[in-house]
Amino acid sequence: MTIKFGREICGYVDSAEGREWLVTNGIGGYASGTVAGLLTRRYHGLLVAALNPPLGRTLLLTKLDETVLHNGLHYPLYANRWADGTVDPHGYRNIQSFHLEGTIPVWRFACGDAILEKRVWMQKGANTTYVRYNLHRATGPLNLEIKSFVNYRDYHGMTHGGGWRMRIDPSPHGICVTAFDGAKPFYLLTDRADVSLSHDWYFGFNLAVEQYRGLES
Secondary structure (H helix, E strand, O other): OOOEEOHHHHOOHHHHHOOEEEEEOOOOOEEEEEOOOOOOOOOOEEEEEEEEOOEEEEEEEEEEEEEEEEOOEEEEOOEEEEOOOOEEEEHHHHEEEEEEEOOEEEEEEEEOOEEEEEEEEEOOOOOOEEEEEEEEEOOOOEEEEEEEEEEEEEOOOOOOOOOOOOEEEEEOOEEEEEOOOOOOOEEEEOOOOOOOOOOOOOOOEOOHHHHHOOOOO
16 A cells, blocks of 8 residues: 655645654654644654663654755745644645655655655664655755754653753764763764754644643643
């Protein structure tokens, strides 16, 4: 069976966020989300690691917010729902198609005349998630900016902002994140991007499925 959605599904928030994807590493870790890129469950994340396989599932990397700059225009590839119910930005409108290649989710984004492909998979037997971008077509240079949202919590729990400040250190090809003393460090690595360090809190995400279930959202 082939699973593929076009703009008639991907271009509308209700239909795109109602379809979810999941990849696993065989030792209890996983990555999951919605086709729209919106977080709707506390269990969504790009790296939910099994720190004590197959137990100890811990959310380490929540999401990536990507923005394309092409021919002088900015194209968000992501979407967020905020506490008042507002969805902003509307990156799902730039999804040309979504399909599964085997078990690997693949998005194709149309950014003006450019086509950018994104795919997500995990390394079997390791708490490692790969995200790869391929530029299939463009009439000029394309710049991709990626903002990484990290965390360190049990996958059943929720995170509240406060005085918590992670340690972020430069590492060859990326950064090393140590959430607190005694936490297992984890890495965000890239084969070609320029990396800058930041430590900003973003407040007020709304998780629609948790709200529907009557839980903290």
